[in-house]
Amino acid sequence: MSLLHTPKNRPATKSVQLMTTCLCDAFFADVARATVEILEYLGVDIELPDGQTCCGQPAFNGGDWNASRKVVRHVIKTFKGSKPVVIPSGSCAAMIYHGAPLAFEKETDLPAVNALAGRSWELVDYIVNGLGVKQWEGTFKAKIAFHSSCHLRGSESSKAIRQLLNSINGIEIVPLDEAEQCCGFGGTFSVSFPNVSTSMGTLKVEKLLENHPDYIVSADMGCVLHLGGIIDKSNNNTPRLHVAQVLRDALKNAGKLKK
Amino acid sequence: MNTSQEIDAYARDIKKDIRNAVYDGCKKTSEKRYSVLASDFKDADALREMAGKIKQHTLEHLDDYLQKAEANLQKNGAHVHWAMTGEKANEIIADIMRQHNCKRMVKAKSMVSEETHLVSYLEKQGFECVETDLGEFIVQIDGDHPSHIVKPIVHKNRRDIAKSFEREGLGDYNDDPTTITRRARVYLRNKYIEADVGLTGANFVSAESGRIVLITNEGNARFCMAANRVHIAIVGIEKLVPRDRDLAIFLNLLARSGTGQQLTVYTQFIGGPKASSQPSGPEHTHVIFVDNRRSEVLASECKEILRCIRCGACLNVCPVYRQTSGHAYRSIYPGPVGAVLSPLLAGEKFPELSDLPKASSLCGACNEVCPVNIPIPDLLLRLRDKAKREGAKKGMKGTPPMGLWATLASQPGMWQAGLAAGHTMNYIPTEMIPHPAAQAWQASRKLPKFQGGEFRKWFKNRN
Numbered sequence: 001m002s003l004l005h006t007p008k009n010r011p012a013t014k015s016v017q018l019m020t021t022c023l024c025d026a027f028f029a030d031v032a033r034a035t036v037e038i039l040e041y042l043g044v045d046i047e048l049p050d051g052q053t054c055c056g057q058p059a060f061n062g063g064d065w066n067a068s069r070k071v072v073r074h075v076i077k078t079f080k081g082s083k084p085v086v087i088p089s090g091s092c093a094a095m096i097y098h099g100a101p102l103a104f105e106k107e108t109d110l111p112a113v114n115a116l117a118g119r120s121w122e123l124v125d126y127i128v129n130g131l132g133v134k135q136w137e138g139t140f141k142a143k144i145a146f147h148s149s150c151h152l153r154g155s156e157s158s159k160a161i162r163q164l165l166n167s168i169n170g171i172e173i174v175p176l177d178e179a180e181q182c183c184g185f186g187g188t189f190s191v192s193f194p195n196v197s198t199s200m201g202t203l204k205v206e207k208l209l210e211n212h213p214d215y216i217v218s219a220d221m222g223c224v225l226h227l228g229g230i231i232d233k234s235n236n237n238t239p240r241l242h243v244a245q246v247l248r249d250a251l252k253n254a255g256k257l258k259k
Numbered sequence: 260m261n262t263s264q265e266i267d268a269y270a271r272d273i274k275k276d277i278r279n280a281v282y283d284g285c286k287k288t289s290e291k292r293y294s295v296l297a298s299d300f301k302d303a304d305a306l307r308e309m310a311g312k313i314k315q316h317t318l319e320h321l322d323d324y325l326q327k328a329e330a331n332l333q334k335n336g337a338h339v340h341w342a343m344t345g346e347k348a349n350e351i352i353a354d355i356m357r358q359h360n361c362k363r364m365v366k367a368k369s370m371v372s373e374e375t376h377l378v379s380y381l382e383k384q385g386f387e388c389v390e391t392d393l394g395e396f397i398v399q400i401d402g403d404h405p406s407h408i409v410k411p412i413v414h415k416n417r418r419d420i421a422k423s424f425e426r427e428g429l430g431d432y433n434d435d436p437t438t439i440t441r442r443a444r445v446y447l448r449n450k451y452i453e454a455d456v457g458l459t460g461a462n463f464v465s466a467e468s469g470r471i472v473l474i475t476n477e478g479n480a481r482f483c484m485a486a487n488r489v490h491i492a493i494v495g496i497e498k499l500v501p502r503d504r505d506l507a508i509f510l511n512l513l514a515r516s517g518t519g520q521q522l523t524v525y526t527q528f529i530g531g532p533k534a535s536s537q538p539s540g541p542e543h544t545h546v547i548f549v550d551n552r553r554s555e556v557l558a559s560e561c562k563e564i565l566r567c568i569r570c571g572a573c574l575n576v577c578p579v580y581r582q583t584s585g586h587a588y589r590s591i592y593p594g595p596v597g598a599v600l601s602p603l604l605a606g607e608k609f610p611e612l613s614d615l616p617k618a619s620s621l622c623g624a625c626n627e628v629c630p631v632n633i634p635i636p637d638l639l640l641r642l643r644d645k646a647k648r649e650g651a652k653k654g655m656k657g658t659p660p661m662g663l664w665a666t667l668a669s670q671p672g673m674w675q676a677g678l679a680a681g682h683t684m685n686y687i688p689t690e691m692i693p694h695p696a697a698q699a700w701q702a703s704r705k706l707p708k709f710q711g712g713e714f715r716k717w718f719k720n721r722n
Contacts, residue, residue, distance in 0.1 A: 003304055003632065020714060022668075026681060027706075029713035036718065048718055051671035059661035061621060063643025063654065067665035074669035102637055103644075150622035178286070180627075182578045186620025191699040192657030193618060194260045195271040198703040199582045200620065229704030 005154040007097050007118045011084050012130030015045040019079065019087040019096075019120075022054040023221040031221060034248035035088040035123060041251060042131060044086075051078040055087075056103075057095040062188040065103045072100045076112050084130065085120045088244050090220045091151035093122040098154075122152070124219060124243055128160035135167035138250030143172045144241075145213035147204070147227070149220035150182050161219055161243050168250045174211035181207070185226035201230045209238060216240045260702045263657040266579075266618040269587035277414050281406075281584045284413045285575040291519025292572055292628065299521065310508050311632030314566035317466075317499050318557060324466040324499045325548065331469030335531030337544040345375030348549045352377065352458070352491055353384050355545050359489045361386075361456040365447075367473070367480035368392035369460030370408060370569055371495045371549050373591045374604070377458075389450045391479040393443055400427050406585030406593065409517050409571035414584050447479070457483030457541070461494040462568070463509060464546075467502040471529040471546070474513065478525045490532070490541035496548050497557075497565040509568060512630035517570035556603045560645075561638045564599045566631040573625035573635060579618055588615055595625035599638045609645075613654035616642035659696045678711030685709050 016039070024032040039046055056071035075096070079085050087093040097117040104113040127133050146165065152158040165171055184190065184200025191197075205227055208216050216231075216238055218224050224240045231238060241249075251257040262268050270278075296303040317324055329339045342348035348371075356364065364381060366372070366388055378399065381388040390399040394411040398404065401423050405411030412420070421434035429442045459480045463472040471492055473480045484490045500506060514520040533540030556565055574580045574594030585593035590601035590612060598619060602612035616639040625635040646654030667673050684692075685708055689701040700706065 003308060024714060026678060026709060026711045029710040029717065032714040033717055048715075050715075053668040053671060053674040056668070059665055060640070061643075062658045062661055063617070063640070063647045064661040064665075065644040065647070067661040070665045071668045078671075099640075102640065150620070150624070153623045153627055180576075180624060182620050182622035182624065184578065184620060186622070188658045188696075189617070189620045190704075191659065191696040193262070193264055193267040193270075193579075194699040194702060195262055195267045196579055196582045196618070197620070198260070199270065200578045201704070203578075225707065226704065228707060229700070232705040232707075233703060 003154055004156070005098055006125070006156065007120070009118075010121060010130065011082065011119050012126065013084060014043055014131070015047070016084045016086045016126075017047045017049055017079050017081070019052060019055070019085055019092065020048070021087065021089045021092045021221065023225060024088065027225065028221050028242070031088060031242040031244055034242065034244040035086075037257060038127075038244055038247045038251070039086065041257060042127065042133065047083065049078045055092040055095045057092060057099060058187050060095060060099050060103055061186065068103055069107065072103065072113065073109070076109075076116055079116060082119065084126060085116065086123055086126050087120060088123040088219070088242065089222070090122050090149045090155070090157055091222050093120055094151040094155070096120040122155060122157045122219065124160045124164060125155060125157045128163060129156050134163065136164045136247055136250060138247075138252075138254040138256055139169040140246055140250040140253060141170035142214040143174055143212070144215045144217045144246070145174050145176060145208040145211065147183065147208060147216060147218040147223055148179065149218055149223045152219060157219060164247065165217070165243070168246070169254075171246075174213050177207050177210065183223040183226050185222050187222070190226060197226075198230070201226050205230050209236065213238065215246075217243055217246055219243045260699070262699075264614055264617065265589070266583055266587045266614065270583040273584060273587075276416060277584055278582065280416050281413055282581045284410060285581050288519055289572070289575045289628070292516055292575070295515050295519050295521060299515070306508060306512060307630055307632045310512055310630055311566060313500065313505050313508065314568075314631045315563065317501055318497065318562060318565050321496065321499070321557065324501060325496060327466040328464055328469060328499055331466065332464075332531070332546050333469075335469045337469065337531045337546050340545060340547045342547055342549045342551070345549065345551045348375050348493060348547050348551070349377055349380040351547055352493070353381060353386070355489070355491055356381075356386060356456055359456065359543060361489055363387040363389075363450075363454040364456045364458055365389050365391050365451050365454040365483045365487070366457070367459040367475065367483045368395050368411075369458070369493055370591065371460060371551070372458070372493050373405065374551055375493075375549070377493070389447070389454075391447050391450070391483055392475070393440065393477060396443060396447065397423060404586065407571060407574055408569050408592065408594075408596075414586065451482050451486050454487055456489040456491060457487040458491045458493065459484055461492050461498050462513065463500050463506060464494055464498050465501075465503045465506065466499050469531065470503060472506060472510075473527040473529065474510070474523040474525065476518070476524045481525055481527055484527070484529065485540055487541055489543045489545070491545045491547065493547050493549060496550055496553050513568055513570055516572040516628065516630040552604050552606050555606065556600070559603060560641050561599055561603060563633050564596065564603070564638055566633050567596050567600070568631060570630055572628040572630065576624045576628045578622060578624070579620065583618070588618070590615070595619065595635045595639070596633070599635060599642060602642060610649070610651035610653060613642070613646040613651035614656065616646065617654055617658070657695070657699070675712065681709050681711040
C-alpha cells in the first residue's frame with residue numbers, strides 16, 4: 001500500500017561506499033560490523049569514508065533546515081564519486097534520497113544532492129533489488145517479530161527484508177497486530193513530545209511481544225533505540241537485532257562465516 | 260512526564276475512557292478501510308495516485324474551473340455568491356435568510372461552516388439553527404466542538420450521550436444506541452418540518468455540470484435540502500472536480516477511505532432548484548463559495564493540502580491522533596491534515612498553531628492512506644522549517660537546538676573527538692545528564708551503552 005519514492009536506475013555495482021549511520025557509529029557497532037560481513041560475503045568491496053558523520057536528519061525533522069543543509073553538504077563532500085552508497089538504515093537512506101532533495105529544493109547545489117540521492121540504497125534493498133540476491137543461506141532457529149520501520153514506506157525494502165528472512169532455514173516470523181504503526185521515536189519528537197512518544201512506543205512493544213518472539217528485528221536502529229529503551233526500563237529483556245545481524249548470524253550458524 | 264508542548268500535555272492528561280474511545284474507533288475504522296480497499300481493488304494505490312493528480316490539476320487551474328462552475332450553477336438556476344472570508348460567508352447566509360423570510364434553519368454537516376462559526380453567528384442574529392447530523396447534533400446540545408472530521412463525537416461514549424439527552428428533555432436516561440438514535444430522529448423530524456431553510460456543504464461540485472454532490476449515511480442532508488423552499492450550500496473553493504465522470508473515482512475512494520464503506524447510504528447529485536415539471540424540492544438554491552485563506556494556501560509551498568476531500572483516514576491511522584484525540588489540536592481540523600491546514604488557515608496567527616506540525620513522528624501512515632495522496636509528512640516538515648525561519652516559538656519548544664550539532668557533524672575531526680569523549684556517558688547515569696532532551700528521554704527510556712568509534716577501529720584493524 002505505498003507509492004515508491006526511491007530513485008530509479010540506481011547503480012548496483014559491487015564496489016560501494018558504506019554510510020555507517022551515526023547511531024551505529026555511537027551505539028551499535030556490531031550492526032555496522034554485521035553489515036560489512038554480509039556485504040563482503042556477497043563479494044562486495046567496501047569503502048568507508050573516514051570523514052562521515054551523520055545524514056542530517058535530526059535537524060531536518062527538527063525543523064532547522066539550515067542546520068540540516070550544512071550537514072548534508074558535508075555528506076556530499078564525504079561521499080564523492082559514483083559508487084552506490086549503502087546504508088543500513090531505512091530512515092537515513094530516506095533522508096538521503098527523499099529528505100535532502102526536499103530541503104534543497106530552492107538551493108543551487110540541488111543537482112549534487114540529487115546525484116547522491118540517485119546512488120543511495122537501504123542495505124537490504126541493495127542486496128535484493130540491486131544485487132539480485134533473492135534468498136539467504138544459513139540457519140537461524142528463532143521466533144522473530146519484524147518491525148517494519150516507517151521510513152521503509154514507499155520503498156521495496158520491507159518486501160525485500162521479508163523475502164530474505166523468510167528464506168532463512170529455521171526462522172519463524174510471528175504475526176503482528178497493527179504492524180504498520182510507528183514505534184514513536186521520530187527523532188527529536190521523542191524528546192519534545194515525550195508523553196505521546198512513550199505511549200506509542202509502549203503500545204508498539206506490547207504488540208511486538210504479544211506472540212513471545214525470541215528477538216525483535218528491525219532495519220532501523222532509531223526504532224530499536226526507542227523500543228529497546230522502553231523494553232530495558234521494563235522487566236522484559238527481549239533482545240533486539242538489526243536485519244544485518246540476523247543475516248550474518250544465519251551464515252555463521254551454518255558455518256559459512258567464521259564465528 | 261514534564262513537557263513543554265501543549266498537545267503532549269493534552270495527551271498526558273486525557274481521561275482514559277476518552278483515549279480508549281478514540282483509539283478503538285480509529286483502529287477499527289482504519290482496519291475496515293484497509294480490508295475494503297484491498298478486497299475491492301487490485302491496485303488501490305493507483306487509484307489514490309490518479310485521484311491526487313485530478314485534484315492537483317483542478318487546483319492548478321482553479322480560476323478556470325471556478326468560473327465554469329459558476330456559469331453552470333447559474334445555468335441550472337442556482338444563485339452563486341463569493342465570500343473571501345468566513346465572516347462574509349456568514350453575512351451572505353443571514354442576508355439570504357432575511358431575503359426569503361426564513362427564521363429556522365436545519366443544517367447538515369459542513370466543515371467549512373465550522374470554520375466560519377456559522378451556527379453561533381446565526382443564533383446571535385436571532386435565527387434558529389439546528390444541526391441534523393447526529394454527531395453534530397450531540398456536539399451542539401453539549402456546547403462542545405467536533406473532535407474528528409467525519410466522526411465529530413468519536414471522543415464521547417454512549418453513556419455521555421444518554422446523560423446529555425436526559426438533560427435536554429429528550430427522554431429518561433437510556434444509553435441504548437438505537438433508543439438514542441430514535442429519540443434524535445423524532446426530535447429532528449419536527450425540526451425539519453418547522454424549518455424554512457436547509458443548509459448543506461458539498462462534498463464535490465462538478466465544474467462541467469454545476470452538479471453539487473453530497474454524501475451522508477443518515478439522509479439528513481437530503482432532508483435539509485429537499486424539504487425546504489430554500490437550499491443554501493456553503494462550499495470551500497477547493498471542492499471542485501473538473502467533470503462529472505471524475506466523480507467515479509472520488510466516490511469510490513471517499514467512503515472506503517473515510518468509514519470503510521463501499522458507498523455511503525445516501526449519495527445525492529443536486530442539479531439546482533426544482534424545475535417546474537418537478538413536484539417538490541427547493542425553489543431557491545444558493546451556493547456560496549468560500550475562500551477564507553484558501554487562495555493563500557494555494558500560493559504557499561503546501562498547496563497540495565487543498566486536495567483534501569475530508570475523509571478522515573489520516574486521523575484514523577495516525578498514532579499521534581489516537582493518543583491525543585482531536586481537541587488537543589485546538590483547531591477545526593485536527594490530526595495530520597489539520598496539523599498542516601489549521602496553521603495555514605490561521606494566517607497571521609500562524610505562530611499560535613506552529614506547534615501542530617511538530618505533533619508527528621513523521622511516520623508517513625497518513626500519506627499512505629490518503630485517497631488523494633497528499634504528501635502530508637513533507638508538508639509538516641515544510642511548516643516546521645517555516646516556523647523556525649519565522650521564529651515561531653511555540654513550534655520550537657522542546658526541540659533541542661541544532662546549531663552546535665550541525666557544526667560538529669560537518670567537521671569530522673570534532674565528530675570523532677566527540678565519539679571518543681562520549682564514552683564518559685557510560686559512567687554517568689542518564690538521570691544526571693543536565694540536558695532537557697536527556698531528561699525527557701530518560702524519564703521513560705534507557706540509553707544503550709555508548710560504543711563510539713568501536714566499529715571504525717574494528718574496520719581499520721581487521722585482517
